[in-house]
Amino acid sequence: MNITSKLHLLKSLQKNIRYDGRKKEQFRDIDVEFGVSHCAEGSARVRIGKTDVIAGVKMAVETPYPDSPDKGNLMVNAELLPASNPEFEPGPPGEKAIEISRVIDRGIRESKAIDFEKLCIKSGEKVWSVMIDICTINDEGDLLDVSALAAMAAIIDTKFPELVDDVVNYDKKTDKKLPLARLPVTVTVYKIGDNLFVDPVPDEEKAYDSRLSVALTEDDEISAMQKGGDEPLSLDEISKMVDLVQKLAPELRKKLKR
């Protein structure tokens, strides 16, 4: 972004006015739709403003990792589809896709959002694998927060497929839901100059100095964090950013209620 545009953006942020008329600490309209793909064991479509993301969960029976023989497996993958943004290209996941999927993975894994011990079928031999794929439909900013919310919504929507002699019958879903322990949501706080704000549109995303993504559980425990952007942050700034996440996270979590 050129310097004039950035100065203009900075000026309006200082007056607490965003390009789309919002305030700095305000999300765009949030819409969560559960069950958007009958092929997945769980799925959801989340729209925040014009940003539009679909997440789907596939379940499979696999061998556990040697260091966690009694726990199910988790995999999170983000596909930044070239359909969703003229700058995205086909091909293997790039930096941005990998960062998004890894931050969301940590938010879910470390908060123990899913009770992984309940995914064990036979210790050391067979466990359930939860595979979450996030596909972007339209990227108008804030992909990480939207994707994280979509991933959680898809998890909430998930029902186990039938298991016959340890073989999955994908044609039949049971009524059994994924064992959920906690509900982490991720909010990314962006910083331009002295301004902290959330849920950027593409112009704001091009101009930020630094950002901090925080995954927060309902008891305000931080389960994942990621600092991004070229500029460093002071402890005081980080503290303000976390405060803002704590203030806004409940609003997002509320949308996960069916």
Add this chain to the structure above:
Amino acid sequence: MAIKRIDGRKADEMRPITAKVGVIPRADGSAMFQIGRTQAIAAVYGPRDLHPKFLQNPEKAVLRCSYTMMPFSGHGDRVRPGGNRRSKEISMLIEKALLPVLSLEEFPNSVVDVFIDLPQTDAGTRCAGICAASMALADAGLLMKDLVSAISMGFLDNEMLVDIDSNEDCDLGATDVPLAYVPGIDKISLLQLDGGVSKETFFKLLEIGKQKCLEIDKIQRKALKDKFKE
């Protein structure tokens, strides 16, 4: 004669269709086409610069289609992202199905990208993809001679079926004849067959398929007009 279809449809009945134009604001053109539980979302970008340069055609724009199933959109196991032989072939066929209606000579050395993504599938995905892509190309404002419509015809137990679903295609092993039709010139731009039929039956299937494509064409045109009504 009357075959029992799993969803209670008549032999010549298509599944319910929904079509919507302008579903991806960032794209130059976009559309969603859903038939039964098969959903295709198409985005068009371009004409835009084509790199690397050796891919360019100095006489006209290159049409580049990419058909992608979302990893959770298949029946059974997760579909690994990154494409496979099947998706490559289908992408190429979709390109050929759409080319006859486009006037790409206006934009030499550039590319028109068409991305087709499927959130959920129940057979007939390439046809749904073509229907969505055709609307998205029109939405992008590209000069077009016509729209393209497509339907998957089937033949099972001596009966001709319209718009077969995955139960009929995969589980019951119906002969599958996907076809794309350009009404204005009365020509077929995609044709495949997978199974076994007599020449007579085959041509009957094509005739019925053409009629169904004309019905789909109406739905596509209405969806395009609806976008600009508001």
